[in-house]
Amino acid sequence: MSEKQNKEIGKRLQDARMDQGLTIDYIQEKTKIQKRYLMAIEAGQMNDLPGDYYVQSFVSQYANVVGLDSHQLLAGELQETTGDGQRRNPTPIGPLPSRTTQHKQVVKESEFSRRYGKYAAYVPTVVVIVIVVLVLGTIWGMSHSGNTAQPHLTSSKVSVTNDASSSKKKESSSSESSNSSSKEKAQKITQVGTSTTEYDLKNAPSDGSSLSITAGTSNAWVSVSSDGTQSWAATLPTGTSHTVKIAKGISKVSISLGNAPQTTVKVNGKSFNFNPQNDTTQTKTITLNIKD
Incomplete structure (x- = not known):
């Protein structure tokens, strides 16, 4: 991009921030991008x-916070005014908190990160x-149960045929139950409209x-938010992966x-094709709505 385009992008971002009464510290807290x-x-x-990669990534993150379309902004297509000549206000993401609320939120999140962030690793x-x-305990329990369940032949009246038939019925019932349970729990990811x-x-x-995110043949900057709160953000070096745990009760995850x-993503161990058009x-x- 030319110097003129760079200044235009910067001015639009700054104007959008100031129109919403946001401070540069607030943007830093939300995007985790250094203030400088x-x-x-x-x-x-x-x-x-x-570098150019970080220019696009940082501008996109900034634009998302102040409600601008990052793709149009980077392409130089964002319009300054509406049809009647009035200045267009950026579309807010939601009701904006007061500065007092923003300050309290930043202090609270920083305190939490200071106390518990070191345990996250x-x-x-x-x-x-x-x-x-758990796996070892289950194996031991099954082995122990199998040893104690050995029948003792104390009478000649034991019916081998009946026992075998009963065993087959139990195995069949167990197999059907397992298949039914497997079908009920099979996850499915579908495109919304x-x-x-x-x-x-x-x-x-x-x-x-859980989300497993892997960088391919070049570095990949990634940020994950759960129900609007950022839970992890970092640059993955080439060929490395990171797993993010999504807590129970979360309904929306943004990647x-x-x-x-x-960049490739796996959801609960299964590949997630978030780019079927190969653009x-x-x-x-990417927004992932978690349904029951």
Whole structure:
């Protein structure tokens, strides 16, 4: 983009922020982008950012917070005025909190992050250990149950035929029950109408879901929000993965991708094709509605 375009983008973002009474610190808290980069964007000094990839990613994140269309903004197609010459106000995401409320929220989130953020790195390890213990306990329990259930032949009246028939019936019943349970719990992801960025997730695990995000042949910036609250954001190096746990009761998950064509996502261990059209859009935000 030219210097003129950079300054135009920065001015539109700054105007949208000031029209809504938002501070640069509030934008930093919501996007997790350093304040000096946000100020450089508003000044149109895109060369101060790490590279073109981060310019598109940071501008997209900023635009989402102040209610601007990032794709039109980056393409230079966002209109300044309406048909009658009046200045168009950006479409807000929702009712904006007062500055006092914003300050309290920032203080609360910062305090929570200071107290408990250091434990977040251990969550995946703890989850894996718990799963392993449960699997080993189940195997031991089945083995122990099989040993104690051995019949003792104390009478010649034991009917082998009846026992075999009963065993077959139990196995058949168990198999049918297992198949029925498997069908009931099979998750399904479907596109919402004609949207290419919104999907419904049905039959999700009752104890919460998980997202596994992997960078391909180049770095990928990713941000995950649950019911409007950002739960994780980072740049994944080439070929690395990260798993985000979605808590029970969450109804909407937003996945913002800064390098969408080079990023893959799995939902509860199954591949999620969020780009069926195979478009080359770099920045993309995917919405996943979790249904019962």
